[in-house]
Amino acid sequence: MDTILIIDDEKNYLLVLEALLVDSGYEVITSDSASKALEIAATHDLDLVITDMKMPGMDGMEFLAQLRSREPDLPVIMMTAYATVEKAVEAMKRGAFDYITKPFKNEELKLTIRKAIEMHRLMQENRLLSEQLQERFQFGNIVGKSKAMRNVYEVIEKVAQTRASVLITGESGTGKELIAKAIHFNSPRRDKRFISVSCSALPESLLESELFGHERGAFTGAVTQRKGRFELAHGGTLFLDEVGEMSPALQVKLLRVLQEMRFERVGGNVTLQVDARLVAASNRDLHREVEIGRFREDLYYRLKVVQIKVPPLRERRDDIPLLVHHFLEKVAEANGMEVKGVSQDALKHMYQYDWVGNVRELENVIERAVILCDGDEIRPQDLPEELFQTRLPDISEKTTASESNSDLAEDDGLLPYFGLNKRQVKAINFIKKNGYITNDYYIKINQISDRHARRDLSELVNMDLVARIGKGRSTRYVLK
Numbered sequence: 379m380d381t382i383l384i385i386d387d388e389k390n391y392l393l394v395l396e397a398l399l400v401d402s403g404y405e406v407i408t409s410d411s412a413s414k415a416l417e418i419a420a421t422h423d424l425d426l427v428i429t430d431m432k433m434p435g436m437d438g439m440e441f442l443a444q445l446r447s448r449e450p451d452l453p454v455i456m457m458t459a460y461a462t463v464e465k466a467v468e469a470m471k472r473g474a475f476d477y478i479t480k481p482f483k484n485e486e487l488k489l490t491i492r493k494a495i496e497m498h499r500l501m502q503e504n505r506l507l508s509e510q511l512q513e514r515f516q517f518g519n520i521v522g523k524s525k526a527m528r529n530v531y532e533v534i535e536k537v538a539q540t541r542a543s544v545l546i547t548g549e550s551g552t553g554k555e556l557i558a559k560a561i562h563f564n565s566p567r568r569d570k571r572f573i574s575v576s577c578s579a580l581p582e583s584l585l586e587s588e589l590f591g592h593e594r595g596a597f598t599g600a601v602t603q604r605k606g607r608f609e610l611a612h613g614g615t616l617f618l619d620e621v622g623e624m625s626p627a628l629q630v631k632l633l634r635v636l637q638e639m640r641f642e643r644v645g646g647n648v649t650l651q652v653d654a655r656l657v658a659a660s661n662r663d664l665h666r667e668v669e670i671g672r673f674r675e676d677l678y679y680r681l682k683v684v685q686i687k688v689p690p691l692r693e694r695r696d697d698i699p700l701l702v703h704h705f706l707e708k709v710a711e712a713n714g715m716e717v718k719g720v721s722q723d724a725l726k727h728m729y730q731y732d733w734v735g736n737v738r739e740l741e742n743v744i745e746r747a748v749i750l751c752d753g754d755e756i757r758p759q760d761l762p763e764e765l766f767q768t769r770l771p772d773i774s775e776k777t778t779a780s781e782s783n784s785d786l787a788e789d790d791g792l793l794p795y796f797g798l799n800k801r802q803v804k805a806i807n808f809i810k811k812n813g814y815i816t817n818d819y820y821i822k823i824n825q826i827s828d829r830h831a832r833r834d835l836s837e838l839v840n841m842d843l844v845a846r847i848g849k850g851r852s853t854r855y856v857l858k
């Protein structure tokens with residue numbers, strides 16, 4: 379059970395907060411002064427501190443400074459009145475985890491608390507990893523210990539023993555190819571070849587001969603006979619990357635081959651029979667491609683006898699510290715350097731960033747940081763600017779800052795938009811401020827259901843006010 383210490387000179391307030399947080403399953407200790415709170419902190423194992431800013435005697439700032447010198451990692455949330463938001467920002471610069479403006483909604487407080495406790499856990503884990511005490515969570519070359527990744531390991535293990543076709547889907551850079559290799563190298567076919575073909579790299583006719591081979595003279599330029607990838611993968615695994623990019627004509631041919639495992643080389647008349655295990659990957663939502671008629675349904679079902687969906691990194695942030703340490707070691711080894719660590723501050727930024735390029739982007743960031751870094755630890759200044767810029771404000775910041783309690787920021791001159799509901803106007807304003815909005819943010823700022831949010835956003839697209847970028851959960855909406 380997580381233990382929270384709350385400090386406020388208003389005793390009634392303490393009672394209310396205590397009741398709320400006890401109800402949410404936390405163990406709560408309260409204190410009506412900062413000096414008493416320091417004593418409590420010295421004698422208890424705390425997971426989080428929530429303190430008022432303005433108190434007689436020692437105030438929240440002074441308390442923060444003293445606590446940080448003794449317990450540098452213990453997260454502190456500052457409670458503040460709207461008028462002192464600037465001080466709260468100052469407090470964050472000095473190491474407070476977050477601030478929340480009074481009066482706040484219960485849900486808002488609970489969310490801020492959950493995030494702080496989660497972050498605290500990660501910080502502790504980072505220390506352990508730096509000290510090399512943690513056992514590794516790895517499957518082949520795949521690193522990750524989140525629930526999502528452990529599920530992936532389980533599926534790989536089971537499916538590797540069979541010859542079932544596997545379809546791996548996920549955003550770019552989530553590790554689909556790594557998973558395909560793990561399936562091959564854990565299967566009885568591991569001593570045979572793993573052959574990879576990217577269906578997006580070649581035009582249709584070349585892709586066909588790449589896959590099935592060609593006879594000499596089959597087409598202009600076919601000066602020699604050539605074996606196709608299917609043949610080369612005989613006994614092993616054929617990895618069809620970006621399978622969603624395949625043309626309809628090739629989809630038909632592929633389907634036939636998959637059904638019978640027989641084919642002819644382009645321009646040839648001898649039927650060849652192969653035994654290749656098929657693993658396909660796509661960063662498109664193939665189910666959706668089927669619905670809109672771009673991908674054959676029969677082929678889709680043939681490919682996805684087993685499907686592995688790899689979640690984007692921002693949905694399994696738990697894996698970030700491990701991945702960071704993994705890449706630090708990898709880069710150090712490749713360059714004959716000492717392994718560096720990562721400062722808590724730098725990790726915090728990496729943890730909060732959205733990683734549109736997923737693990738690949740993280741790997742690149744670490745590689746660059748190791749090169750730039752002078753000391754033995756990666757610090758925020760070694761990280762690229764995006765990590766500080768693109769993070770969208772979270773709910774607490776949003777409701778506490780300019781939009782405070784008025785339910786709409788209609789007064790900042792961003793209207794008029796006729797025919798829009800209030801939520802949509804709010805979303806447009808949000809995009810103007812932050813560059814884009816996602817379905818999740820839409821749900822959060824408007825407190826409505828997923829279905830409702832989708833409908834509202836689709837309306838905005840149909841009205842030609844916003845454009846949709848990306849697919850699936852990573853979809854972003856920008857102004858047109």
Ligand SMILES: Nc1ncnc2c1ncn2[C@@H]1O[C@H](COP(=O)(O)OP(=O)(O)OP(=O)(O)O)[C@@H](O)[C@H]1O
Pocket residue numbers: 519520521522548549550551552553554555556557661701704737738741
């Ligand atoms: N879980 C992981 N553990 C360690 N390294 C990873 C992991 N996921 C991805 N990587 C690394 O990130 C990079 C991108 O991975 P990979 O090429 O497998 O992604 P992908 O999903 O195939 O991307 P794309 O759709 O763009 O082809 C590789 O260098 C890979 O080694």
Ligand SMILES: [Mg+2]
Pocket residue numbers: 554555619
């Ligand atoms: Mg790939």
